Amino acid sequence: MDEILAEFIAETLETLEVLSGEVVAWEADPTDGSRLDAFFRFFHTVKGSCGFLNLPRFERLAHAAEDVLATIRRGDRAADPATVTAVLEVMDRIGTLARCVGDGEEPPIPESADDLLLDALTVRAPSPSAPVEAAPDAKKEVTAAAPAEAAPSATGRERAPRTIRLPLALIDQLMNGISDMVLARNDLARKMRDRGADPELEGSFERLSANVADLRDMISKTRMQRVDRLYAAIPRMVRDLSRDLGKKVGLDLDGGDVEMDREMIEMVVDPLTHIVRNALDHGIEPPADRLAAGKAEAGTLRIVARQSGNQIVIEIADDGRGINRAALVEKAVSAGLLTSTEAATLTDEQKLQLIFHPGLSTAEAVTAVSGRGVGMDVVRANIEQIGGVIGIESCVGQGTTLTMRVPLTLTIIPGLIVRSGGHYFAMPRGNVVELLHQNSAMIAVEEIGGARIATIRGEQYSLIDIEDVLGLPPRDEQSGMHGPRTLMVVRSSVGQPYVLGVEAVESNEELVIRPASPLVTGAGVYAGMTLPDNGQPMLLLDAAGIAQSARLPLRDAGRIAAAAAAKVEQAETTQALLFAERDGTRRLIPLAIVDRVEDVDIGQIARSDGRAFIRIDGRLCPALNADGTLDRTHKALRLHAGRDTLCYLIGDVIDIIEVPISLDVRLDAGRIAGLMMVGETQIEMIDPFTLFTEVARDLHPTETSADAPPPLLCLIADEQDAWLTGILAPLLRQAGHDVTFTAPTGRTPDIILRTEATATEVNGGDVPVLLLADSAETAKVSADAVYRYDRARIIATIAEVAARRAA
Amino acid sequence: MNDKLFLFATIAGTPVALRASEIEAVVRLGDIVPIQRVPPHVRGLAALRSRVLTVIDIESRIFGRPMPVSARPLAVVCEVAAHTYGLLVETVSDICEAPDGIHAIQGRIDRAWAPFASALVEREGRSHLLLRATDFVSTPVAAKAA
Numbered sequence: 001m002d003e004i005l006a007e008f009i010a011e012t013l014e015t016l017e018v019l020s021g022e023v024v025a026w027e028a029d030p031t032d033g034s035r036l037d038a039f040f041r042f043f044h045t046v047k048g049s050c051g052f053l054n055l056p057r058f059e060r061l062a063h064a065a066e067d068v069l070a071t072i073r074r075g076d077r078a079a080d081p082a083t084v085t086a087v088l089e090v091m092d093r094i095g096t097l098a099r100c101v102g103d104g105e106e107p108p109i110p111e112s113a114d115d116l117l118l119d120a121l122t123v124r125a126p127s128p129s130a131p132v133e134a135a136p137d138a139k140k141e142v143t144a145a146a147p148a149e150a151a152p153s154a155t156g157r158e159r160a161p162r163t164i165r166l167p168l169a170l171i172d173q174l175m176n177g178i179s180d181m182v183l184a185r186n187d188l189a190r191k192m193r194d195r196g197a198d199p200e201l202e203g204s205f206e207r208l209s210a211n212v213a214d215l216r217d218m219i220s221k222t223r224m225q226r227v228d229r230l231y232a233a234i235p236r237m238v239r240d241l242s243r244d245l246g247k248k249v250g251l252d253l254d255g256g257d258v259e260m261d262r263e264m265i266e267m268v269v270d271p272l273t274h275i276v277r278n279a280l281d282h283g284i285e286p287p288a289d290r291l292a293a294g295k296a297e298a299g300t301l302r303i304v305a306r307q308s309g310n311q312i313v314i315e316i317a318d319d320g321r322g323i324n325r326a327a328l329v330e331k332a333v334s335a336g337l338l339t340s341t342e343a344a345t346l347t348d349e350q351k352l353q354l355i356f357h358p359g360l361s362t363a364e365a366v367t368a369v370s371g372r373g374v375g376m377d378v379v380r381a382n383i384e385q386i387g388g389v390i391g392i393e394s395c396v397g398q399g400t401t402l403t404m405r406v407p408l409t410l411t412i413i414p415g416l417i418v419r420s421g422g423h424y425f426a427m428p429r430g431n432v433v434e435l436l437h438q439n440s441a442m443i444a445v446e447e448i449g450g451a452r453i454a455t456i457r458g459e460q461y462s463l464i465d466i467e468d469v470l471g472l473p474p475r476d477e478q479s480g481m482h483g484p485r486t487l488m489v490v491r492s493s494v495g496q497p498y499v500l501g502v503e504a505v506e507s508n509e510e511l512v513i514r515p516a517s518p519l520v521t522g523a524g525v526y527a528g529m530t531l532p533d534n535g536q537p538m539l540l541l542d543a544a545g546i547a548q549s550a551r552l553p554l555r556d557a558g559r560i561a562a563a564a565a566a567k568v569e570q571a572e573t574t575q576a577l578l579f580a581e582r583d584g585t586r587r588l589i590p591l592a593i594v595d596r597v598e599d600v601d602i603g604q605i606a607r608s609d610g611r612a613f614i615r616i617d618g619r620l621c622p623a624l625n626a627d628g629t630l631d632r633t634h635k636a637l638r639l640h641a642g643r644d645t646l647c648y649l650i651g652d653v654i655d656i657i658e659v660p661i662s663l664d665v666r667l668d669a670g671r672i673a674g675l676m677m678v679g680e681t682q683i684e685m686i687d688p689f690t691l692f693t694e695v696a697r698d699l700h701p702t703e704t705s706a707d708a709p710p711p712l713l714c715l716i717a718d719e720q721d722a723w724l725t726g727i728l729a730p731l732l733r734q735a736g737h738d739v740t741f742t743a744p745t746g747r748t749p750d751i752i753l754r755t756e757a758t759a760t761e762v763n764g765g766d767v768p769v770l771l772l773a774d775s776a777e778t779a780k781v782s783a784d785a786v787y788r789y790d791r792a793r794i795i796a797t798i799a800e801v802a803a804r805r806a807a
Numbered sequence: 808m809n810d811k812l813f814l815f816a817t818i819a820g821t822p823v824a825l826r827a828s829e830i831e832a833v834v835r836l837g838d839i840v841p842i843q844r845v846p847p848h849v850r851g852l853a854a855l856r857s858r859v860l861t862v863i864d865i866e867s868r869i870f871g872r873p874m875p876v877s878a879r880p881l882a883v884v885c886e887v888a889a890h891t892y893g894l895l896v897e898t899v900s901d902i903c904e905a906p907d908g909i910h911a912i913q914g915r916i917d918r919a920w921a922p923f924a925s926a927l928v929e930r931e932g933r934s935h936l937l938l939r940a941t942d943f944v945s946t947p948v949a950a951k952a953a
Contacts, residue, residue: 179857423843470843517861517890519944520852523844529852529859537840537852537859549844 008049009102010165015042016095017232023091024235024251027084036079039087040069046094055101057111058094064118065090086120088236093117171222178216179512179531185212186533206603213618220412223263227305227312228256230265234276238301241280248287248298249280255305260312260408267386268314268406271379275316275402276301278376283320283400293397295319311388312408315783317401323394325351332357352392356380387413387430391781403781414596415511415540417532418488418502421472424538425502426511426530431543433489433497434575435505437655441679443487454487454499457573457658461489464550465501466541469525492543498552508596509533513540524549573658574789576685578678579637580651582625588659588676589648589686592776592789595640597653602630614647622695625649639688641792646695659685661723661789689731689791712737712802715749715767721757723788728753728772735795751801755788768801770794811904813928814883815935816896819866819874821920823896824905824928824935831886833899835879836862847873848943853882853893860884860893863943869919885940892944905930909937 019042026035043066050059065087071077093114100107185208192205231253242249260268284290284299291297302317325348332338332354338346356376383390388406407413407430415426416435436443436456444455445463452463467473486505491497511530516539520526527542575591604615605626612626614636623636626649636647663674663685671694673687714732716724719741729739740749752769756778771785772794779787786793812827839851839862848868853860862882866874874895882893909926916924916936923943924936 176857183854183857423841472843514859515890517892517944518888519849519863520842520845520861522846523842525844526842531854531857531859535854536838537854539842539852 005053006102007165008053009098012046012098013095013102015045016091016098017229019091020236021232021234023084023088024239027079027081027239036069036073040066040073042091043069057107057114058097061090061094061097061114061117064121068121083121086117089117090121171219174219174222178212178219181212182216182533183531183535185209187535202603210618217618221259223261224259225262225265226256227258227260227265227314229262230268230272230305231256231303233269234272234303237273237276238280241277245280246286247280247284249284250298250300252300252302254303258305258307258312260406264312264386264406264408267382268404271382271390271404272303272314272316274376274379275404276303279316279318279320279400283318283322285321289321293321307408308405311405314404314406315401316404317399319399322396322398322400323352323355323392324396328352328354352394355392356390387428389780393782401783403783405780412510412512414508415530416488416508417506417538418466418486418504418541419506420466420470420503423470423472424506424536425466426509426532426538426540427488427490427543428527428540429508431490431492433491435656436487436489438484438487438501440655440657442658456489456499461497461499462550462552463487463499463501464546464552466546469546469550490543490546492547496547496552498547498550500546507599511540516540574661575656576659576676577637578654578657578683580654582628582634582649582651584651585684586654586681587672587684587686588657588678589637589639590688590789590791591656592787593639593641593688593792595638595645598636598638598647600634600636600647600649602632602634605630605634616647621645621647623647623649624691624694639691641688641692641796644692644792646691648691689734692792712750712798713747714739714798715752716741717752717754717769718757721755724753724755724772728788728794731791731794732798735798737798751798770797811906811908812902813905813930813935813937814899814902815928815930816883816899818896819870820897822933822935823924824930824937825883825940826937827902829885829940830883831891832884833896834882834884834893836860836882836893837879839876839880847871850876850895855884855891855893858891860891861944862893862895864895865938865943866895866897868943869923883940887941887944890944892940894940894943901930903930910934912936 019039022035022038026032026039029035043062047059047062047066050056050062068077068083068087072079072083077083093109096109097107188205189209192202234253235251238249238251279301284301285293285295287297290299300319302315304315304317306313329338329343329346329351333340333343337354337357356379380390383404383406386406388404390405391403392400393403394400414429416429416432418425418427438445442456446453446455454461454463485501485503488500488502488505489497490500509532511532513528513530515521516526516529520529520539525542525545526539527545528540530538530540532538576588577591577594578586578588580586598614598616600614600616605623606613606615606620607626612623613620614623614626615621616638621638624646634649635652636649637653639646639648657678659676659678663676665675665682667674667684671686671690672684673690674685675682676685714737716729716739718724725741732739749767752767753772754769755772756774769784771782772788773779773782773785774788776787776790779785779790779793786797788794810826810828813824814827814830814833815822815824817823834855836853836855839853841851842849848864850862850864850867850873853862860882864874866872874897876895880895881897881899882895883899884891884893886892905928907929909928912924912927920936923938925939926937927934928937929935
């Protein structure tokens, strides 16, 4: 009996969650019979089960609601806002009671209170004769387009995938089980290597090994949930809030079928709720103001989720009044965050970023909805805590868009394995801005009054050694034995970036992070622990904790102004990876396209017909440089460009260095793009575009030039910009597009390209404008910007435009 | 669970007992990876299949001196507040019922033991100090140590 009851509670709560989105849609269109049916069915089911389970209180509520819905269905009564509210309240009450029963608690609301709800339900709306018109004249009404899946038709429901309900604990156990299996497999693989290979045995082991890997992937997927779950509560919240605020808001939800880790969904709920509240309260204007500003009476709130690589991007856009920069700056100045001189030097972007500062809210009055002191700083802290970033764009009078980018899962993060004094630690890759060798020419270290300061490209950072932070034997005792140390520029959510010195960075791995026990986290410098595939437990370093324990200064306002000044001086550079080819030649490759460095076993390499492939993650990836005799293991650069991946076998990785964006000598020699002066020597820079061209037929075997989208006419906005004309234009032509520098007559350009330096105002009208951003950071937060050295993205974005035009 | 079932072990030569309901298993640990900046009784991390244990040196917690450990030390595995711990013990003699149950401690025990031992458990005519796993996995509080 208990089991049946638990099942009933779980099912009821789940249905309620789904329905809360639909109820708003139903109110918007009371004539939609299929929605009414869904509610009717819910109350009917609850009523039926309650009789059986002996829950009279539920039964009474459900019965009354069912009756009212029945009269509406017969057309005897209108679905006016009052009725909908009453039905909603009954649903809420059933939810509250169900949760209490589920937790085995006594309901906090006395049964007599139900009578009030039931009375509200049975009070007749004054104008039953106007069922459809009842809604629009009600001032507090809100329209919402629920996601299409949320309102399945009767036939849609039948075709829904078959599912069963499983306890989460079981899934966690499965996950642990499979991790055990992976460890056992690795152990076995080690032993097999030590004892010499028996090809037959190895074949069987390979098969088993592949199965285990597949199984692990599949089980990881059971942790994923659709973003719909995150959306479920939003329509209701928007409806209730806009009623309270006397505003009209249309809600548009998109991307509900994107999947993310269920833990991640839980972590994003609060920030998202807060942003939505802000948008409704401060962003969208009251109907009268909107009309006065020449906008539609009802505002629009649009939430879109999409997957981008191993991140989920959630955009929350409103078409409200935008953010008043002047008010923000004024507040910051009066709060003592900035001096007025500093404020004058801020760029628009930096002014907007002020919204994330603690204690700054532009709301003129504190309202019940938002502006209660919990501000965007908390939202940002929450997002950064889970390894995400948040960006903002706002146009005064036109609206504000907030973009949250969060990792796909909380538990698996890319990390760098660092070594120091025989100890290994993991550092989340998201915290590491760049890696440098101590003896790199880019860095100068000086000691002043006990503090050590590293100067990298004119920026000064505090330099701390991991040994000092953790109390390991001092680095001097080991120097000389281990060669140059590695310096990591580390960025954390709370403080200024700093430089952390470690003995070496060993590798780059996907790490499964588990929480560490309180005794360990109490040390203040560890964020969690992980068990890499070698079976040796490892601690995950906490970038913010290390800064705090080294007593580095926190993020302050002076820094904002300093950064503004520094940005002007900074020469235009980009990052490149310095590596040794298999024959030892040193070459450079743009870092932006290097996804990761792989250790490739000879068994993973397959050669056929003069071409080579590497098997990675169960897929074949074209490989270059795989000719000649192969050693047992090789290092390979995994290059990534949009959907395309290729592996480039190399000897070893040497360093990541900063290079000027333009080549010193331009060559047109196959894979080599040109020469670059690095220190005293010149090094060849690889042209990744050529690499991808070489393997193009392997990546897209079916694609022929006949199917390719027709060439686009690309308008380059600034003829004077050397980068646009000298680098981008040839690239575009190579990709088969037409390039023009002046607006042509007779033919509208398909896309306009500009850089941040483009002085003239670009207004494309219907034509999309693509910004080629100077930094990858800018490109990250803006939807129509692409990092100028992300060549593949540029091509991909342009191809998208072509595809859209063709469609 | 049978609340008269106990694990009998020794720590620093002293016979001790832990409730069987508190513990999950007794294992021999592999390598212990030391941790910096933690209290001295936190010996490090050890892998138990795919799980990671925080290894606690009970002797160090009680007497303030690290327990000498062998290559594959014996540990009692227990889970407290969703974290898994391995408590290092010298020897484990048995898991069995103590039909006489728990007695109050008669006489004065060593000051070092006093904060941890709440009662005695009799087995085969010998007294064992009853310890609780949770006492060793919480962050030490000054008052408790005094």
